[in-house]
Amino acid sequence: MGKLFGVVLAIIAILSAYPIVAHWYVQPVDISTHGHAIDEQLADTMAEAGLSFLGAQLLLAFFVWRFSQRKPGSRVWNIPGGATLMVAAAFILVGTEILALGVLGQKAWANVYFTPPKPDAMQIQSQAGQFAFYFRYPGVDGKFGPLHPDKIDEGNSNFFGLDPANDVESRDDIVSAELDVPVNREIQLLMHAKDVGHSFYVRELRIQQDFVPGLDLAVHFTPTQTGKYEIVCTQLCGLGHYNMKAYLNVLSQEDFDKWMKQKISEQ
Amino acid sequence: MRAKLISITAALALIFAAALLHARAGGGTISGKVTYEGTPAKPKPIDMSKEPSCAKQHATPITTETVVTGPGNSLENVVVYISAGAPDDAAPSEPATFDQKGCQYIPHVLAFQVNQPLKVINDDQTSHNIHPLAKVNREWNKSQPPGTPPIVDKYDKPEFIPVKCNVHPWMHGTFAVLKNSHHAISGQDGGFSLPNLPAGKYTVTGWHESYGEQTQEVTISGSETKTVNFVFKAKPY
Amino acid sequence: MEQTQPQSVHVHAPPEGFLWKYVFSLDHKVIGKQYYGLALIAVFTGMILSWLMRFHLVWPNAKIVGLDLISKSGAPGGVITPEYYLSLLTMHGTLMVFFVLTNAPFAGFGNYFLPIQIGAEDMAFPRFNMMSFWTTAAAFLVLVLAFFIPDGPPISGWTAYAPLSAVGSDAGPGLGWGQNLWAISIGLFCIGQLLGSLNFIATTLDLRTKGMTLMRMPICTWAWFITSCIGLLAFAVLLPACLLLILDRMAGTSFFIPSGLVISDRLQNHAGGSPLLWQHLFWFFGHPEVYIAILPAMGIVSHVLVTSMRKPLLSAKVIIYSMISIGFLSYMVWGHHMFVSGMNPFSSLLFSFPTLTITIPATILTLIWLGSLYGANIRITAASLFALGFVSMFVSGGVTGFFLAQPSIDIYLHATYFVVGHFHMVMGVAAIFGILSGTYFWFPKMTGRMMNETLGQLHFWFTFIGTYCIFMPFHYLGLVGNVRRYASFIDDFMPALMPVHRFVTIAALITGAAQFIFLYNLIHSRFFGKPATDNPWDGTSLEWSIPSPPPWNNFGGKHPVVYHDAHQYGVKGEKGDFIMQDSPETAAG
Structure with missing residues (x-):
């Protein structure tokens, strides 16, 4: 069953990502002067979130496939680096993501809200x-x-x-x-x-x-x-x-x- | 099947009896014409672009119906009825029908009696939500998706009830719920006629949704026809 | 951490008679089961409502036989009207968020297991506990009553945005007494939750047995404790918000209603209120509510995972601190629901950062769960499958949070099916997976009987694959701009998307039907299941040290003494590869 879980989850993850990668579902054509910034931001986020999604799901699938239902009493061991590695990874991975998306991405928001309309609007x-x-x-x-x-x-x-x-x-x-x-x-x-x-x-x-x-x-x-x-x-x-x-x-x-x-x- | 046949026969007999009664009533007639003086507001075209299934039913856009005028300053959609002098009538059993077609209420003003069945039908391919804004009677608000059975209801007190569609803001109409069967709505030429009035003294009222109401006293003796005309004051805005 | 001595003085006498034993019981275990039962009724009701909605969306003119008997005006001739669709939507959301996602993982399992896991005989305030359940039950009845009144259930969504929810029946059907009942119900619910949260906090702080330091508490105990702290603040804001709403509706005040509103051709007699005030109050509760649903599930899942993995989690401490920081941050992010609502655009930036930051502790949790699996020996059971499924769902629902946390992207994705997909996965399905995992895990303890494992795993596969089939496509629809909360899809671009919606509906019907396997398993096993041993999963926490089901006073009048934390797995103990918390032995080798 553990092996099955691994296989099913891997299939689900890939099938879920496929319509996005294949561009089956894209935003309608952008007819505004500010929209491209939003679209770029969306595309960047999609890439980062998509990789995180695939990475985490495939890792979960693999670990469950590999480490489930071993012989009773089998030796168990910890991942090298332990919790420190996980915390560091989270801070580095997500921290950079926040910086990249959060800080740089505010430009798109500013385009819409912080630029006043021209007087002849x-x-x-x-x-x-x-x-x-x-x-x-x-x-x-x-x-x-x-x-x-x-x-x-x-x-x-x-x-x-x-x-x-x-x-x-x-x-x-x-x-x-x-x-x-x-x-x-x-x-x-x-x-x-x-x-x-x-x-x-x-x-x-x-x-x-x-x-x-x-x-x-x-x-x-x-x-x-x-x-x-x-x-x-x-x-x-x-x-x-x-x-x-x-x-x-x-x-x-x-x-x-x-x-x-x-x-x-x-x- | 048998029961159905019996009930149909009974209904026919009833209608026949009612017709006989009606004919015997005979009597006088009040008729006349409704006109306006002054400049009425120009009817405005209604833009139904948000509801394409309705918009395409009208080759040219329909216009607002709060004031509808005809040649010779005639004023349409005025409810003329006997407000005093006539006894309350029993409600007829045939329903008054209010149709929603092309995102428009047909008729714009519907007059019927207290306790007379009211039947609302939807001939459109879109959902309507009929909301009679009753104050004296019970207020209700019902959606009618396309293809659903007619809404049947009745009112137990006389009232002029503005009706609106809660989905299509431009759809407005009026229910005139009246106490007796002596009522008419002025036509394209502004004309109306109230037949079969027994001899007596009557108060005739003309009611218009924008211009308010006017009354006149009329005495009918025998089978004469009396002429009553109403003139409403029109405002440009 | 200081050692706390148990205070045994409050213990009540054993209950006698059916009424006191099963209905107005003071026993936290009975109350826990009552909460769970209420959630079960609510979840199946909510699920059937979602079936009706999905059905109507793809077959809008189909007649649903018998529905006109429940609501003649809502479904004339069996065809669902647009307002009845919104009624179903409102009731689905309200039932699921309040009566399922708050009741089952927190109030249900928390009530049953928190006192046992800390070695107490009952909650700190058993009478409050009973009162909080019956207040919640009354709230449920008041809410469901809305289905049977002429006005019908409210149509303003579970968020009940003012002024739509505040102005009364002029704004549409269901907004008269239907909305009144909603506001009263949620007000009552808040009272129940406030009493419950207070009780949880007092119990955790005061009734821990000898040796049970705070850091020795199992992770799910911690999760319930943190959740009750969040709940105490969150419901304390929603309750007055509901009261203000009731005042606006019934007493003619204008907290949420500005002047000059013309509704159904009637100028409203109100002035001076602010619709945004409702949104702020609601989301100040509403966002922490998400964590009230998900934190207990995280706790349960950690508990199930550590037992199933046969090795300790990489760091229980890190998990606990992450949960605390999530709880803390959850109070600074409510504005991310309101990016396009007319709030000052500068505050959007302020709300965006904590929202992005909250993904750090969430990622830490995920990585700890993932990393702990490495080198483990996972026992596959229905319980552990649902726990693993939770991790997968939490990731899927979590990554989409990245999109919605950014105000600029939210301009495009706000109020689309993308949002629906996001919160159903991360808050709905993930929390439900936590509840189901807990159910399969603790059922033996709660009833003394095992659940059928084959049916349990069958249920898992249907649910796991089914929920992905339902909620993944929502994200795609959202990317194209499919707007949520629409009773039917008449937009020009929608016909091309209808096959996707049909697929989702069919998946929802099948997945929903599979839940009846669970219901059957639950009821059948309750009476005919295999008898359970005291510790069927080789667990270490205190609930596994007492009989299944536990006696009315949990530990039989004794006070257990705790020597370890709850993560002594993968060691050489007397009974196997684990050491119980109340066992004085020390890990050999």
């Missing part, structure tokens, strides 16, 4: 509510009208709670159920939650950020490839959570202007 407000995203563009005046939660009237498409009767700035605000942005332009997304916690996740953009009720956050990113991508909610928000999504349309500047013009005409 395009501001778009995103509101998450059960169970849809809506996006608001400031319109011609470049200003967002204030939000009045008591004015929200979804049946009448007033998802944000705007009061155009009293707020002049709200009159030209453009509300869309899709996030249309021009390619290669930095976008600053202002995040507002209407009811409970939600999250903004675009796999291709390598962006994930929670919407926190009562706490308006912002993220910024620059999409580099035109196309249609899914925006999904990743924070459990209730019964329709699985169905809470929207589309990110990255358009050429020309197409974006056309889209904007049409939206303005619908106002």
